[in-house]
Amino acid sequence: MSEKEAARTGVPTAEDLALIGKYTRRELLPEEVYTFPVVLCDNEIDREGERFSVPALEKLAVLFVGKTGIFDHEARGKNQTARLYRCRVVREEGRRTAAGEVYHALRADAYMLRGPGTQELIREIDGGIKKEVSVGCAVAAARCSICGADRRKSPCGHQPGERYDGKVCHIILEDPTDAYEWSFVAVPAQPGAGVVKGLGASPLSVLEKALAGGKGLTLTPMEAARLAGWAGELRQAAEEGRLLREKALREAVRMGRLSLPELPRELLEKTLGRLALPELERWTQVFRRGASGRLPIPQTAPAAEPEGPGENDSFVV
Numbered sequence: 564m565s566e567k568e569a570a571r572t573g574v575p576t577a578e579d580l581a582l583i584g585k586y587t588r589r590e591l592l593p594e595e596v597y598t599f600p601v602v603l604c605d606n607e608i609d610r611e612g613e614r615f616s617v618p619a620l621e622k623l624a625v626l627f628v629g630k631t632g633i634f635d636h637e638a639r640g641k642n643q644t645a646r647l648y649r650c651r652v653v654r655e656e657g658r659r660t661a662a663g664e665v666y667h668a669l670r671a672d673a674y675m676l677r678g679p680g681t682q683e684l685i686r687e688i689d690g691g692i693k694k695e696v697s698v699g700c701a702v703a704a705a706r707c708s709i710c711g712a713d714r715r716k717s718p719c720g721h722q723p724g725e726r727y728d729g730k731v732c733h734i735i736l737e738d739p740t741d742a743y744e745w746s747f748v749a750v751p752a753q754p755g756a757g758v759v760k761g762l763g764a765s766p767l768s769v770l771e772k773a774l775a776g777g778k779g780l781t782l783t784p785m786e787a788a789r790l791a792g793w794a795g796e797l798r799q800a801a802e803e804g805r806l807l808r809e810k811a812l813r814e815a816v817r818m819g820r821l822s823l824p825e826l827p828r829e830l831l832e833k834t835l836g837r838l839a840l841p842e843l844e845r846w847t848q849v850f851r852r853g854a855s856g857r858l859p860i861p862q863t864a865p866a867a868e869p870e871g872p873g874e875n876d877s878f879v880v
């Protein structure tokens with residue numbers, strides 16, 4: 564069966580089933596499996612001014628085999644994953660990239676299980692509705708096409724998209740070190756691979772990993788949505804922290820006024836206003852004791868030094 568026929572019918576050949584069998588616990592029948600082809604990425608310059616080198620595509624072809632893909636439909640249930648069981652780089656003679664290379668694409672075959680949960684999805688794939696794929700991977704080098712500098716180690720100042728001596732600068736992604744997930748989306752994703760994977764557990768660790776080890780930072784729509792949600796949570800937490808600090812400052816000033824009535828409010832506010840929250844709380848304690856006359860009171864405002872609990876004596880004059 565040719566690739567075209569397989570794409571149309573989605574029925575695996577014996578060879579397909581043998582490859583798929585590496586990932587299943589039992590041998591599947593042809594009618595249980597749906598297969599479809601995807602183009603994962605290519606060596607064309609993307610909208611971000613980046614492209615993979617052909618050797619990078621070759622390495623990705625190895626790294627991506629066996630990797631699962633997700634569909635950008637979270638509401639529909641959990642069985643909607645597909646797995647890549649075959650990847651290869653296909654050279655298209657006669658087609659040139661913007662950089663003047665022969666066009667190469669990383670093509671893959673994916674399978675998913677047929678069933679009530681995937682019926683509609685399969686129908687959409689067959690109908691050509693879902694055809695955009697975005698990939699996540701990490702690369703060891705991101706080279707400037709003009710001067711060859713690895714942009715993450717030594718920024719060279721050349722701007723992707725700008726012309727230098729007639730040549731358009733772009734970034735060449737080389738030496739992939741890892742391939743994460745791929746996702747299949749209805750809306751065209753930003754071309755260009757990203758490096759983000761599994762934002763469920765810790766968005767921060769994923770973000771750090773992405774910034775440290777991958778090519779730039781391009782997200783699938785789902786990942787972008789998750790990160791945006793996380794940013795919202797951070798913003799809220801920051802706002803709560805700010806309110807908490809304001810409240811602590813007000814209380815510290817109030818206790819300071821009771822403890823040291825001779826100090827002008829402005830001075831207290833100015834001095835205490837520089838302190839971090841734990842320091843403010845310490846001073847509030849000290850002032851409270853001072854106000855109740857149980858402890859000697861510091862004569863001057865000391866330089867702000869965070870103190871652990873139980874070190875009250877250091878404040879005693």
Ligand SMILES: [Zn+2]
Pocket residue numbers: 707708709710711712719720721
């Ligand atoms: Zn450069």
